Amino acid sequence: MTNDTMNRRAFLQRTGAAGAALAASTAVPAFASAGQPVESMSVLTANASFDPVRPEMGRLITQAAKGIGWDIKLAAEDYNLGIGKVFKEQDFDMFIVRWTGRANRIDPETFIRMQHHKDGAYNKWGYDNARINELSDAQQVAMVAEERQALVHEAQALLHEDAVRSPIVYPSMTNAYREDRLEGVVPMLGEGIGSFWTDINVSVKHGDGYVRTGQTSPLKNLNPVSATDSNEFKELRMIYDRLAQVDPTGKVVPWAATAINIVDDTTVDIVLRDGMKFHDGMPVTIDDVIFSFDYCTKWKAPFFISSLEKFESVSKTGANSLRIKLSAPHAPLMINFFCSFFILPQHIWKDIPEKAGIDDVLNFANENPIGSGPFKFDYWDRGKELKVSANMDHFSPPKCAGIIRVTYGSHDAMAAAIEAGECDRTRYILKPALVQDLNKINGVVGAGYASHGFYDLGYNVRRGPLADKAFRKAMDMIIPRDVIRDVIMSGYAENGGSVIAPANKFWHNSAVKSRPTNVKAARDVLAAAGYSWNDDGKLLYPG
Amino acid sequence: MLDYILRRFVYTLITIFAVATILFIIFRMLPGEPTMQVISPAMDPAVQERMREAFGLNEPVWKQYMIYMKNLATLEWGRSFVSAQEVTDILGHRFWNTILLMAAGMCMTLVLGIGMGIIMAWRRNGPVDLIGTVVGLIFQAAPPFITGLLLLMVLSYRLGMFPTGGMYAPGARPDGVLDLLMTADFWHRLVLPTLTVGMYYISTPMLIMRDSMLEVLGSDYIELARAKGLKSRVIMMRHAARNALLGVVTISGIMIGFAVGGQVVVESLFSWPGMGQLMVESAAQHDYPVAQGTFLMLAILVISLNFLTDVLYSYLDPRIKITAKGLS
Numbered sequence: 098m099t100n101d102t103m104n105r106r107a108f109l110q111r112t113g114a115a116g117a118a119l120a121a122s123t124a125v126p127a128f129a130s131a132g133q134p135v136e137s138m139s140v141l142t143a144n145a146s147f148d149p150v151r152p153e154m155g156r157l158i159t160q161a162a163k164g165i166g167w168d169i170k171l172a173a174e175d176y177n178l179g180i181g182k183v184f185k186e187q188d189f190d191m192f193i194v195r196w197t198g199r200a201n202r203i204d205p206e207t208f209i210r211m212q213h214h215k216d217g218a219y220n221k222w223g224y225d226n227a228r229i230n231e232l233s234d235a236q237q238v239a240m241v242a243e244e245r246q247a248l249v250h251e252a253q254a255l256l257h258e259d260a261v262r263s264p265i266v267y268p269s270m271t272n273a274y275r276e277d278r279l280e281g282v283v284p285m286l287g288e289g290i291g292s293f294w295t296d297i298n299v300s301v302k303h304g305d306g307y308v309r310t311g312q313t314s315p316l317k318n319l320n321p322v323s324a325t326d327s328n329e330f331k332e333l334r335m336i337y338d339r340l341a342q343v344d345p346t347g348k349v350v351p352w353a354a355t356a357i358n359i360v361d362d363t364t365v366d367i368v369l370r371d372g373m374k375f376h377d378g379m380p381v382t383i384d385d386v387i388f389s390f391d392y393c394t395k396w397k398a399p400f401f402i403s404s405l406e407k408f409e410s411v412s413k414t415g416a417n418s419l420r421i422k423l424s425a426p427h428a429p430l431m432i433n434f435f436c437s438f439f440i441l442p443q444h445i446w447k448d449i450p451e452k453a454g455i456d457d458v459l460n461f462a463n464e465n466p467i468g469s470g471p472f473k474f475d476y477w478d479r480g481k482e483l484k485v486s487a488n489m490d491h492f493s494p495p496k497c498a499g500i501i502r503v504t505y506g507s508h509d510a511m512a513a514a515i516e517a518g519e520c521d522r523t524r525y526i527l528k529p530a531l532v533q534d535l536n537k538i539n540g541v542v543g544a545g546y547a548s549h550g551f552y553d554l555g556y557n558v559r560r561g562p563l564a565d566k567a568f569r570k571a572m573d574m575i576i577p578r579d580v581i582r583d584v585i586m587s588g589y590a591e592n593g594g595s596v597i598a599p600a601n602k603f604w605h606n607s608a609v610k611s612r613p614t615n616v617k618a619a620r621d622v623l624a625a626a627g628y629s630w631n632d633d634g635k636l637l638y639p640g
Numbered sequence: 641m642l643d644y645i646l647r648r649f650v651y652t653l654i655t656i657f658a659v660a661t662i663l664f665i666i667f668r669m670l671p672g673e674p675t676m677q678v679i680s681p682a683m684d685p686a687v688q689e690r691m692r693e694a695f696g697l698n699e700p701v702w703k704q705y706m707i708y709m710k711n712l713a714t715l716e717w718g719r720s721f722v723s724a725q726e727v728t729d730i731l732g733h734r735f736w737n738t739i740l741l742m743a744a745g746m747c748m749t750l751v752l753g754i755g756m757g758i759i760m761a762w763r764r765n766g767p768v769d770l771i772g773t774v775v776g777l778i779f780q781a782a783p784p785f786i787t788g789l790l791l792l793m794v795l796s797y798r799l800g801m802f803p804t805g806g807m808y809a810p811g812a813r814p815d816g817v818l819d820l821l822m823t824a825d826f827w828h829r830l831v832l833p834t835l836t837v838g839m840y841y842i843s844t845p846m847l848i849m850r851d852s853m854l855e856v857l858g859s860d861y862i863e864l865a866r867a868k869g870l871k872s873r874v875i876m877m878r879h880a881a882r883n884a885l886l887g888v889v890t891i892s893g894i895m896i897g898f899a900v901g902g903q904v905v906v907e908s909l910f911s912w913p914g915m916g917q918l919m920v921e922s923a924a925q926h927d928y929p930v931a932q933g934t935f936l937m938l939a940i941l942v943i944s945l946n947f948l949t950d951v952l953y954s955y956l957d958p959r960i961k962i963t964a965k966g967l968s
Contacts (some may be wrong), residue, residue, distance in 0.1 A: 175924070177925075305811065309810040309811070315921065317723050318723050318724060323724065397687060397690045399690070402687055457693075457694045459691065459724070460724045461724055462719070462726075463724075476813060478913075479730060479734075480733075480737075480913030480918065481806070481913045482810060484811055501810045501811045503911075504911065504913070505805065506805065506911040506917070507908055510805050510908075510909065510911050513792065513805075514804045516797065517800065517804050519804055519806075519809075520810070
């Protein structure tokens with residue numbers, strides 16, 4: 098048996114082991130090219146106008162790949178085009194994306210099952226590992242948190258070992274606010290000071306009492322049935338109450354419901370708070386909650402329908418209580434549904450869309466939203482600003498007079514407005530370099546706040562060398578994470594390792610560490626896997 | 641004359657029809673799907689189909705086109721895929737924001753540009769002419785994001801003389817356009833974007849006016865006016881400038897039309913919610929109804945301004961008459 102044969106066999110075994118269940122076809126290109134130079138590939142990212150950070154990361158990674166003799170190119174494209182290539186067509190080699198730290202992503206469902214189960218909605222990498230499939234299915238129905246945690250920890254370790262993707266860095270939520278104007282900002286995991294908890298706890302030291310909150314993307318929609326974008330949820334949750342909320346540390350806490358009791362794996366009892374009123378003075382009743390479930394089911398509310406479809410029945414059990422029977426246990430329901438779902442006033446929505454003269458509620462603009470939340474809608478000047486005022490009749494009344502959400506044309510314009518005292522705080526991310534600059538100004542705090550989101554280099558494991566676990570591991574080892582963290586992210590980040598960030602303390606597996614950058618070690622991994630280099634230093638397939 | 645206007649009106653309708661068709665095709669040729677913008681690709685395919693149904697995107701393209709043309713004719717421009725608001729409402733709102741910005745910018749451009757052009761031609765090869773030409777060309781060569789940013793950095797960020805952007809102070813929304821125009825804050829906020837727009841466009845009317853004036857000043861009738869002993873100011877303004885204006889009028893119609901839709905950078909820089917911003921947002925979001933409406937509105941504006949330019953020609957130059965066959 099020659100060395101070549103052995104190498105080929107070793108490679109065959111390794112690619113097979115990368116997931117017993119990696120589709121057989123994914124390994125074929127590697128063998129077809131045995132002994133040949135590894136083909137050039139590309140790293141797809143959003144362009145700098147969408148996110149200045151991503152192309153910079155991509156450039157560093159393409160540069161670093163030269164260290165292992167692999168030629169890769171950067172393809173910085175329009176964000177939506179890139180998303181289409183990855184999610185619709187799966188036409189990509191590698192893809193840099195930012196998974197933002199939305200509240201619903203604190204639950205491990207998104208980062209474990211949706212992204213790695215063979216049928217996961219976000220699994221566009223072609224990854225298929227039997228054990229991961231089992232673990233992600235099991236965690237979804239594990240209603241006891243500690244049991245679920247153990248499954249999630251095991252999945253993280255296995256995903257890291259498989260190097261199915263490379264979390265690059267865990268970026269902080271880089272925010273800024275005027276401390277000479279505001280008092281009582283409450284940073285929240287994944288949302289920083291743009292959080293709901295800041296909205297209701299912040300007070301204004303002087304002036305009209307309104308918190309002028311800046312964001313660079315315009316508000317798109319105020320329809321709580323059709324909204325799918327986190328930007329809209331951030332504004333809608335001020336106007337509409339939800340049954341529960343995610344607290345600043347990521348735990349679920351009661352809100353409009355005083356209790357959400359898991360009776361058994363498929364039964365949930367909900368008790369609604371007494372004395373709540375909608376902004377038009379009408380009482381909030383348990384019938385409104387049941388109506389909201391039915392209404393969103395009937396109209397297939399895009400964000401909620403997958404959870405609502407798990408409801409077998411909803412029955413009123415008392416003047417202020419109801420029982421939900423699920424068709425199967427579903428652990429993510431608490432954060433993904435109860436902390437997101439908006440209570441609609443039945444007396445208004447029962448006539449929509451007919452009364453609005455349209456045939457589909459998804460086409461309803463909801464120009465004058467009436468909810469029961471801590472803020473009442475004042476006006477929305479499209480493209481410019483949204484103004485809401487404190488609802489002092491709410492069970493948790495805000496400490497400020499209201500919130501004015503102002504749309505700025507760019508990060509620089511928003512930073513300038515904060516510096517000039519025209520804007521009090523940022524709602525979402527501000528470029529790290531600007532945060533650093535703002536922090537030097539008297540009366541302004543620029544800081545990074547913990548987040549469970551991450552920047553990620555995803556591999557299309559159907560293609561060429563990316564089907565090989567050893568190859569992906571080597572790639573993971575050449576990513577210059579320290580440089581990315583310190584230079585590109587201006588220090589507002591941590592090096593990436595597991596797909597569940599350390600900030601998400603309960604679910605993160607602390608045994609999963611970031612691989613240190615080490616090009617020599619990466620070459621050793623490749624050599625051990627049978628790869629070699631030609632005289633020009635180009636990487637060759639095993640064989 | 642009426643016959644000519646009617647004929648032009650028909651041509652205008654045909655042009656608008658052609659533009660509307662081209663827009664329909666262009667937006668559907670864009671790579672990527674509109675539903676990607678409003679619904680996560682991670683969601684159930686049935687939900688995505690549901691969104692397509694709601695937007696009418698499940699229909700065959702020819703049927704979408706028929707509905708689109710019918711809606712166009714009945715001024716029912718549909719609803720935004722993103723906000724569900726009526727396109728006409730969105731356009732009406734943003735259009736006036738841009739018009740306010742452009743009216744100020746164009747007033748500055750035309751008044752100063754024409755004035756400077758007259759003076760430069762009258763004092764040909766003098767220091768005013770030389771400096772005016774050089775400065776005008778520098779302004780034209782400098783893109784608005786440079787001049788705007790410099791103005792912001794110096795006059796707003798450093799000296800604090802002007803607000804950083806927006807049409808009014810946060811929370812101080814006026815009740816309508818008239819109310820807005822009555823507030824000093826609005827005019828204060830208008831200064832920097834107006835200067836940015838004005839500086840970018842000023843060289844066009846200024847240099848055209850200068851060249852036209854030079855041509856006119858060499859004419860026999862100007863010599864005759866001088867020989868009659870008319871005052872220089874009268875010759876310059878009444879005899880030379882009026883005739884030299886024709887070139888500026890021609891270019892102004894087109895310039896204003898493009899300026900209305902072309903202020904993406906200025907609007908972004910000064911957080912001004914106008915048509916330029918809307919155009920970029922809606923195209924990027926594949927919000928077909930809004931994107932088509934925005935571009936179509938701009939096309940209608942340019943076509944209308946061209947028509948008005950033709951009519952103005954006959955007023956400014958009595959030698960030109962509108963006949964049934966057109967301008968003669």
